[in-house]
Structure formats: C-alpha cells, structure tokens
Amino acid sequence: MKVMFSKFSLLLIAAVLLLSGCGAAGSTNGANTVGAQADSGSAASSEPSVSPAAGETEAKKLQVVTTFYPMYEFSKQVGGEYADVTALIPAGTEPHDWEPSAKDMAVLKEADVFVYNGIVEGWAEQALDSAANEKRIVVEASSSIELAEGGEDEHAHGEEAHSDADAEHDHAAEHEEAEHEEAEHEEAGHEHDHEHSLDPHVWLSPKLAQAEVAAIQEAFAKADPAHADSYKANADAYIAKLKELDDAYKAGLAGMKRTEFVTQHAAFGYLAREYGLTQVPISGLSPDQEPSPEQMAEIVKLAKEQQIKTIFFETLVDPKIASTIASEIGAKTAVLNPLEGLTEEETADGLDYIGVMKNNLEALRLALNE
Structure with a gap:
C-alpha cells in the first residue's frame, strides 16, 4: 500500500544531511515528550554507560521508535529495563494527520525496532522506504487482527x-x-x-490490545534474543492486566439502561462490539471528517428518541460540534478518551493506558445508566 505525500519530496534532502549526525536516542520535535515524562530511564546519548559498582560497560539498550501513545505505552511495558522507547508523535498531538519531519526520519533510520499500529500512520510505508535500514525490525501491531470496515454498524x-x-x-x-x-x-x-475505510482503533478494545502487545513482544525477542525471556515475562504480566481490564468492562457494562452512546468520532467501534454497545459517531474514522447537516439531524433525532443525556467529546479535538448537539437536546458533555495521545495534564496526573481506560469505563457506565 503506497501512500505518497508531497511533503516527503521536500524532506528527503534534509534527512540525508541529518542522518549522519542524528541517533535514535535524540529528541525530535518534542517526540520524546511522552517518553521523557513517563520513562526517566531513557538514554540521552548512544554512548554506553559504566556501572560505578561493577566498573563494566553496560550493554546498549534496544532502541525502539514508536508512533503514537498506545504503541509507546505497549512497547515500554514490554521493553522494561532493556529498551529505550521513543514516541515520534509528541504528547497532546492528534495523530491522524501528523507527518514526520526530517529529524523524525533520521531517528527512524537508526531504530533497532519500529512499532506502529497500522492505517493511522498513512506515512509509515514510504518513511520506512526512505529511511532504509536492513537491520531494523518493523512491527505493525494490528497485523494479526482482522480489521473491520469503518462504520459497518455505527448507525x-x-x-x-x-x-x-x-x-x-x-x-x-x-x-x-x-x-x-x-x-x-x-x-x-x-x-x-x-x-x-478500515477501522484502525483496535487498541481501544482491551481484548484486541492483548494481540498488539504479543506482536510487539515477538519483535523485541527477534531484535534482542539475549533478553527474549524478559520481554516475554513483561508482556505476559501486562497482558494479565489487560485481561483484568477486559473483565472489568464485561462486568461494568452489563445490564445498562441503554446501549447507544454518542461520541465525537468513530473510534470506539471495536469496544462497542466487544461489550454489546452501539457507537453513534458524530464524525468518521478521522476526527476531522465533519458530519453533514443530515447526519447531525439524524444524531439529534436518535438522541432525543433514546433520551440520551450525555454527548462524548475527546481531549485532542475541538468539542464544538459535540457541544452543539448537546445544547440542541439539552444534554451535557463528558470525555470519552480515544487514547490517541495523552495531554500534558493527563501525563502530570500519572495517567496511563489502563488508567484512562478505567476512566472511560466509568464515563460509559454513568452515561448508559442515565
């Protein structure tokens, strides 16, 4: 699947000049914002450190470059102490329309492992071709999951x-x-x-997220066989937490007064199907797809008929349309987070994937029981 972006033709010359001087551990356009806040062990230099106690040079950590927040978090959980994990897309940035800079391309070239979700990162394939590295291992975390057509049951x-x-x-x-x-x-x-037309938002299903973690673990073990057992143990421990989260959703969403919920964009299709709910998205698979007047009228009509009292919006997108619908039907607004990136406030509060997903569960429970 070749996706061409005119921006690349302007970046490649600059990327070539930068590649000789930029390593994967460098900061890129704020791309390490998430990693720096959440992982204080990330190296700022590719030079090996020396243990004062042992006086021996430590082995170089696995250099992992990821795209947006869920890929970063899953990779960090699997990598543990043996991997330096960097997110290309800065904290607080909506990832659907983001494209890499020349510096990002340089970081990508030097990576031992590159982790991306798939579909969201329309730029990934050409970027990998342009920043070629025969030794780099690439993992499309959603590759083992059968993706659904976007909107197949949204309405x-x-x-x-x-x-x-x-x-x-x-x-x-x-x-x-x-x-x-x-x-x-x-x-x-x-x-x-x-x-x-395919829905990439598999990370919002705790069950499907387990498959993404397993794919990342396999890639890490291939890239760094010496620590394969540790990556497997880390992945198993995190998958156990995801299974607990899945159980909490199954129990928490059983017996609700209603099953329909209105959300800012069509990010929650997998989650809705997994737990017997119906997502009613205001916009499409990308949050910048604005609804037509007819779609707005249909959503307003449904919300009134079902007596829906909460319209969900998300933190990285302008909530104007969600607020307009809420005002039209006399409802309130609340956050349902698609976890496409954490805000600075969420990071400062110590929230992570599981914490945000628990907040989402509570928000759904309140809205579906009104």
Missing part, C-alpha cells in the same frame, strides 16, 4: 427507517459502485481507498 439505529428491501437495494448499489470504482482507479489508489 444500526437507522434500521427502523429502512425495510429489508431498501437494505438489499442499498447493498446492490454499493456493490455496483465498488465495481465501477475498481475499473476506473489504478490498483494502488484503490488499495489506498480500501485502507482508509
């Missing part, structure tokens, strides 16, 4: 407005349109369109 509330005949007609029309597009577009472009 299940619309079933009442469509008869079975209408649905069959719509399906036939969609099939005909897909065939027409396939005939007109080049294979690469068609593949790109298909990729953008």
Whole structure:
C-alpha cells in the first residue's frame, strides 16, 4: 500500500544531511515528550554507560521508535529495563494527520525496532522506504487482527427507517459502485481507498490490545534474543492486566439502561462490539471528517428518541460540534478518551493506558445508566 505525500519530496534532502549526525536516542520535535515524562530511564546519548559498582560497560539498550501513545505505552511495558522507547508523535498531538519531519526520519533510520499500529500512520510505508535500514525490525501491531470496515454498524439505529428491501437495494448499489470504482482507479489508489475505510482503533478494545502487545513482544525477542525471556515475562504480566481490564468492562457494562452512546468520532467501534454497545459517531474514522447537516439531524433525532443525556467529546479535538448537539437536546458533555495521545495534564496526573481506560469505563457506565 503506497501512500505518497508531497511533503516527503521536500524532506528527503534534509534527512540525508541529518542522518549522519542524528541517533535514535535524540529528541525530535518534542517526540520524546511522552517518553521523557513517563520513562526517566531513557538514554540521552548512544554512548554506553559504566556501572560505578561493577566498573563494566553496560550493554546498549534496544532502541525502539514508536508512533503514537498506545504503541509507546505497549512497547515500554514490554521493553522494561532493556529498551529505550521513543514516541515520534509528541504528547497532546492528534495523530491522524501528523507527518514526520526530517529529524523524525533520521531517528527512524537508526531504530533497532519500529512499532506502529497500522492505517493511522498513512506515512509509515514510504518513511520506512526512505529511511532504509536492513537491520531494523518493523512491527505493525494490528497485523494479526482482522480489521473491520469503518462504520459497518455505527448507525444500526437507522434500521427502523429502512425495510429489508431498501437494505438489499442499498447493498446492490454499493456493490455496483465498488465495481465501477475498481475499473476506473489504478490498483494502488484503490488499495489506498480500501485502507482508509478500515477501522484502525483496535487498541481501544482491551481484548484486541492483548494481540498488539504479543506482536510487539515477538519483535523485541527477534531484535534482542539475549533478553527474549524478559520481554516475554513483561508482556505476559501486562497482558494479565489487560485481561483484568477486559473483565472489568464485561462486568461494568452489563445490564445498562441503554446501549447507544454518542461520541465525537468513530473510534470506539471495536469496544462497542466487544461489550454489546452501539457507537453513534458524530464524525468518521478521522476526527476531522465533519458530519453533514443530515447526519447531525439524524444524531439529534436518535438522541432525543433514546433520551440520551450525555454527548462524548475527546481531549485532542475541538468539542464544538459535540457541544452543539448537546445544547440542541439539552444534554451535557463528558470525555470519552480515544487514547490517541495523552495531554500534558493527563501525563502530570500519572495517567496511563489502563488508567484512562478505567476512566472511560466509568464515563460509559454513568452515561448508559442515565
């Protein structure tokens, strides 16, 4: 899947000049903001340190470069004391439209392991080609997970407005349109369109997050066989915590008064399906996809019919549209965090993936029981 960005053509010359002087442990455009706050053990230099007690040079840590927060957190949990983990996308940055700078490309080139989710990072494949490194191990953490088409059940509330005949007609029309597009577009472009229709937000399901952690562990063991047992132990311990989180969601979301919840963008499809809920997103898979007036009217209508009293917004996106809908129906707003990045305040409060997910569970429980 080749995705071309004009920005790269301007960056590559600068990247070549930087590659000789930039190592993976360097700070990049604030990209180490999360790592510096959450992992005080990250090295600032590639030079080995000397233990005062033993007087022996310590082995160089595994240099791991990740994309956005969940990939950083999962990698840090698996790597433990044997890996320096860096996040390219700075804390507080919405990752869907982020692109790497020349310095980021230099950091990527020097990485022992590169961890990305997939789909969210549309720039990743070309960046890897441009910052080539034969020894680097690349892990697409979601690769073992069957991704769902975005929005495939997001508007299940619309079933009442469509008869079975209408649905069959719509399906036939969609099939005909897909065939027409396939005939007109080049294979690469068609593949790109298909990729953008897939929902990448698997990390928001505690169950699917376990598969991502396992994929990261396998990559670390391959890159650093000497510490494979430690990576496996770390991954097993963290997966146990994710299983506890999954159990908490199953118990906590059972027997709610309603199952529908309105959220800022379509990030919670996997979580909703896992626990028998229905996500009603205001915008699409990317938060910058603004809804049409017809979609807004449909959401308002549903919210009134279901007596929904909370409209969820997220911390890294302008909540204006969510607030508008809430005002229209006399509801309040609350945060449902898609964990695409932590804010400085969340980091200062010591929140991490599991902490935020527990907050999300409590927010859902309150909203679904109103």
